[in-house]
Amino acid sequence: MTVESTAARTSRRSASTKSTAGKRTTAKKPPGTEPELVQLLTPEGKRVKNARNSKNAEYESYVADITPDELRGLYRDMVLTRRFDAEATSLQRQGELGLWASLLGQEAAQIGSGRALRDDDYVFPTYREHGVAWCRGVDPTNLLGMFRGVNNGGWDPNGNNFHLYTIVIGSQALHATGYAMGVAKDGADSAVIAYFGDGASSQGDVAESFTFSAVYNAPVVFFCQNNQWAISEPTEKQTRVPLYQRAQGYGFPGVRVDGNDVLACLAVTKWALERARGGEGPTLVEAYTYRMGAHTTSDDPTKYRADEEREAWEAKDPILRLRRYLEDSNHADESFFAELEAESEALGRRVREAVRAMPDPDHFAIFENVYADGHALVDEERAQFAAYQASFADVEGA
Ligand SMILES: Cc1ncc(C[n+]2csc(CCOP(=O)(O)OP(=O)(O)O)c2C)c(N)n1
Ligand SMILES: [Mg+2]
Secondary structure: OOOOOOHHHHHHHHHHOEOOOOOEOOOOOOOOOOOOOEOOEOOOOOEOOOOOOOHHHHHHHHHOOOOHHHHHHHHHHHHHHHHHHHHHHHHHHOOOOOOOOOOOOOHHHHHHHHOOOOOOOEEEOOOOOHHHHHHHOOOHHHHHHHHHOOOOOOOOHHHHOEOOOOOOOOHHHHHHHHHHHHHHHHOOOOOEEEEEEOOHHHOHHHHHHHHHHHHOOOOEEEEEEEOOEEOOEEHHHOOOOOHHHHHHHHOOOEEEEEOOOHHHHHHHHHHHHHHHHOOOOOEEEEEEOOOOOOOOOOOOHHHOOOHHHHHHHHOOOHHHHHHHHHHHOOOOOHHHHHHHHHHHHHHHHHHHHHHHOOOOOOOOHHHOOOOOOOOHHHHHHHHHHHHHHHHHHHHHHO
């Protein structure tokens, strides 16, 4: 099934294939590269009927025994994550946070993959994995300290096997690969997952991670959320083939999954993690999704993308489709949704109060934790900063 057929996408592509000289520069697609898509739940909330013995049926087997309770759990995770994210965006607008990177639209990709993990697995996120953090049990308020500028991270990575947020695009793919090589050397059967975006797929760090993980057969899953944009750069500027097909060149499987389908994301990630645990090496999962909001609160997407594109993706909303399925199959009633609404509001309140109560850090804390044993240059910078601070005392005293 192809998912590249929305009208907005087509119009954007035709616009972007014009070179500055006005000539058409249509990139020819290599043969046999028509993208596939693993989908278990349609945008209308219907379960997809997969042919027996098909590859999709194999993925589906990973969620075959999912209970109504677990389905409601996935829905709750997505709703609370979205509510938290909306609160953080508002807090930034009110001046309580310096910046926020919203995950709006990517809840299914993150909750589906996050719930596929075992406690002993290790996660290397970017800066947008608030839903995965939720699944790992990191308190959402801890995600906000860095965005308020009061700490450099906010949680102990080893407490929940969830590494600190990484802003240097793609670098965490290398960290994950190295960690996974260590896991293999230890003889453990846990797996490692690296999250990154479509834009990050162009980074050398990601290419090197693919090479190393393949030849060392490292137990790592590369989970690429293709949200169609790297700030203002569309995916067409990152690749000529669907991203998941890149894995083939490195010698490991790549799968494109409907990133707005929480069941499909759960199933495919479980399959990929099982491969890793079983000594079969890396897998690339491309979760085909959409960044519904701005890149960050400092960005204005109306400058570079059409409203129709967002509208087309709204019809594929990850939360709405699971709600339709829960309702149609009588797995959830009105009281469930009402209680969840109240829980969401309580979460929003808790987050707001926690952020406002965060104490300002000691001015010199920024010089801590740079080197384990200290460093002459850091000492010099600390002294310079102390002198700078003291200069204000002179002015105040005059
Ligand atoms: C090495 C590096 N280069 C550039 C940047 C600036 N930058 C921050 S986010 C971003 C785009 C990332 O896009 P993508 O990988 O698709 O992730 P998304 O933000 O869409 O989740 C860029 C270029 C950076 N942080 N690090
Ligand atoms: Mg992106």
